[in-house]
Amino acid sequence: MIAVVAETKDGVVRKASLEALAEAKRLAGEAGGSVAAILLGAAGAGEAARLAQHGADRVVHVEGAALSAYAPEAYAEAVKSAVAILKPDVLFFSATAQGKDLAPRVAARLRVGLAADCVGFAWENGALTAKRPIYAGKAFAKVAWNAARPMIASIRPNTFTPLAPDASRNAAIEPIALADVPVRARVTGHEKSAGETLDLTEANIIVSGGRAMQGPENFEILRKLCAVLGATLGASRAAVDAGWIDHSYQVGQTGKVVNPTLYFAVGISGAIQHIAGMSSSRTIVAINKDKDAPIFKMATYGVVGDLYQVVPALTAELARVLKD
Amino acid sequence: MNILVFVKQVPDTETRIQIQNGAVDTASVKWVANPYDEFAIEEALRIRERLGAGKVTVVSLGPDRVKDAIKYALSLGADEGVHVKGDGIALDDPLSVATVLAAAAKKVGFDLILAGKHAVDQDSGVTGVMLAELLDIPHVSVVVGLDIDAAAKRGTAKREIEGGVEIVSFELPAVVTAQKGLNEPRYASLKGIMAVKKKVVPEWTLADLGVDGASVAPAGAAIRTLEATLPPARAAGKILEGDPADTAKELVRLLREEAKVI
Numbered sequence: 405m406i407a408v409v410a411e412t413k414d415g416v417v418r419k420a421s422l423e424a425l426a427e428a429k430r431l432a433g434e435a436g437g438s439v440a441a442i443l444l445g446a447a448g449a450g451e452a453a454r455l456a457q458h459g460a461d462r463v464v465h466v467e468g469a470a471l472s473a474y475a476p477e478a479y480a481e482a483v484k485s486a487v488a489i490l491k492p493d494v495l496f497f498s499a500t501a502q503g504k505d506l507a508p509r510v511a512a513r514l515r516v517g518l519a520a521d522c523v524g525f526a527w528e529n530g531a532l533t534a535k536r537p538i539y540a541g542k543a544f545a546k547v548a549w550n551a552a553r554p555m556i557a558s559i560r561p562n563t564f565t566p567l568a569p570d571a572s573r574n575a576a577i578e579p580i581a582l583a584d585v586p587v588r589a590r591v592t593g594h595e596k597s598a599g600e601t602l603d604l605t606e607a608n609i610i611v612s613g614g615r616a617m618q619g620p621e622n623f624e625i626l627r628k629l630c631a632v633l634g635a636t637l638g639a640s641r642a643a644v645d646a647g648w649i650d651h652s653y654q655v656g657q658t659g660k661v662v663n664p665t666l667y668f669a670v671g672i673s674g675a676i677q678h679i680a681g682m683s684s685s686r687t688i689v690a691i692n693k694d695k696d697a698p699i700f701k702m703a704t705y706g707v708v709g710d711l712y713q714v715v716p717a718l719t720a721e722l723a724r725v726l727k728d
Numbered sequence: 729m730n731i732l733v734f735v736k737q738v739p740d741t742e743t744r745i746q747i748q749n750g751a752v753d754t755a756s757v758k759w760v761a762n763p764y765d766e767f768a769i770e771e772a773l774r775i776r777e778r779l780g781a782g783k784v785t786v787v788s789l790g791p792d793r794v795k796d797a798i799k800y801a802l803s804l805g806a807d808e809g810v811h812v813k814g815d816g817i818a819l820d821d822p823l824s825v826a827t828v829l830a831a832a833a834k835k836v837g838f839d840l841i842l843a844g845k846h847a848v849d850q851d852s853g854v855t856g857v858m859l860a861e862l863l864d865i866p867h868v869s870v871v872v873g874l875d876i877d878a879a880a881k882r883g884t885a886k887r888e889i890e891g892g893v894e895i896v897s898f899e900l901p902a903v904v905t906a907q908k909g910l911n912e913p914r915y916a917s918l919k920g921i922m923a924v925k926k927k928v929v930p931e932w933t934l935a936d937l938g939v940d941g942a943s944v945a946p947a948g949a950a951i952r953t954l955e956a957t958l959p960p961a962r963a964a965g966k967i968l969e970g971d972p973a974d975t976a977k978e979l980v981r982l983l984r985e986e987a988k989v990i
Contacts, residue, residue, distance in 0.1 A: 476866070476867065502889070505870070508855075508858045516823075517823060518822065536851075538849065538851050539739070539848070539851065543957065543959070544958075545954075545955070546954045550949060587866075588899040589868055590898075591894045591896055592895050593894070594889075594894055594895065595886070603891045605890065633990065659908070666983070676744060700967065703965040705982055708968070709969065709972055714972045721977055721979075722980055722990070725980055726990070
């Protein structure tokens with residue numbers, strides 16, 4: 405059996421968990437096993453059914469006062485209690501901010517192996533292997549687990565596609581009441597970052613600016629392009645280190661590793677540490693006035709030109725075309 | 729307050745990765761302290777300076793070359809350094825590494841443990857959290873803001889999540905992993921660099937730590953790397969030049985009709 409820890413946001417299961425469920429379903433199908441989902445804390449009434457429609461054969465729902473806000477120790481204990489019932493061979497997390505924080509707690513508590521931020525899985529002679537980027541995607545490692553179970557992996561968001569919901573599927577919901585867990589670290593509040601609606605790691609389209617932006621004010625022309633495309637703004641380390649934009653926008657080996665469908669590198673020369681963070685983007689557009697810039701070697705489409713002319717022209721053309 | 733900082737030595741981020749016999753070839757690599765560990769070192773020094781008391785101990789696990797990373801931390805102002813010898817340890821298995829680090833932490837003693845949120849070589853980002861679990865203490869990962877109340881033995885951290893930060897209240901001792909933005913690391917001073925020469929960095933083996941070698945050996949590791957490969961090369965792209973309005977039109981057409989991404 406493969407179990408998937410379903411992460412919720414405001415009581416709704418996140419897309420990344422449905423992606424993990426889809427890969428679990430594929431792998432379980434090949435091995436002749438089943439899929440379970442583990443739902444933690446308060447969740448909307450239809451969420452368990454939604455997990456079933458997206459591939460879960462069983463849904464275990466762990467509830468308790470300790471799960472009211474994210475607390476790694478309580479959430480780890482909740483996952484452990486579900487694992488004790490399900491006895492899965494494989495346990496998936498999503499490599500979201502919460503999944504990355506929780507999976508290692510659980511793995512260490514169970515004394516089992518964890519392959520983090522995986523982008524592919526295969527059965528090889530009956531044994532599971534995982535593919536995961538290392539060096540921010542400059543290379544990939546194929547890893548395997550020892551005999552301890554479950555084998556734990558976290559899965560990079562945007563890697564797999566959720567299954568189309570099958571309304572005929574349903575699963576029995578198995579409730580577990582979590583006893584009170586002493587918690588020594590607890591989330592007590594949130595602050596939203598100003599402006600951006602979607603995190604870089606979840607974004608479908610990203611527009612990043614580099615050294616050629618020359619200053620914080622010029623990012624406005626990229627924001628206009630983002631607005632037309634529904635894209636998320638990013639930046640190179642050069643722009644961040646110059647103090648033009650906050651580090652949370654940085655794409656690269658010491659920033660976010662992203663894999664959008666479409667990536668615009670604007671005025672970015674293509675330092676190896678930047679390329680590492682965006683090389684798995686499906687389509688890459690580079691806009692740079694230096695035709696010898698290394699970024700053009702990565703680009704699906706390269707535009708050689710002055711970004712201050714090209715980007716406004718591109719924004720205008722997209723606004724015209726996408727209006728229809 | 730005893731602050732323990734774990735530092736990993738990694739290839740510089742400008743390194744072009746080469747594969748040799750299914751493994752990353754590190755023969756001609758320039759080794760540096762993991763960039764995120766620099767934020768951890770800096771934060772430890774700032775807490776010590778703010779409190780006007782305390783000790784910062786830097787520990788690194790690995791082959792003899794990691795002494796350079798320890799010396800670098802000492803030159804920045806860390807008080808003591810310890811080199812834990814990596815021989816016979818599954819260094820690409822986070823659980824094995826966390827097991828050894830937990831034993832080292834117990835031997836050094838700590839009120840607060842700091843480390844980078846992840847190392848830029850293996851990119852796992854799990855060792856710090858595993859370490860907290862093995863030591864049975866709380867953790868906060870991916871921290872961009874930290875406030876330690878030494879008297880109350882508590883802390884408050886800002887932890888980066890999708891589209892914002894979480895505020896986390898926690899008890900000490902704890903493990904905190906550092907994200908870029910936590911602080912601006914200092915440069916080593918000449919005085920700091922000179923002071924390193926007088927410092928002795930002890931070497932600890934698994935026997936010194938009381939860790940059973942078999943429990944952290946590659947043979948039984950919880951995960952193991954079977955092979956490393958390079959990503960597939962990208963096909964050569966199309967280059968557009970000329971009038972900005974024309975190239976913009978052509979680019980939009982290609983994105984819609986050829987790539988079908990918008």
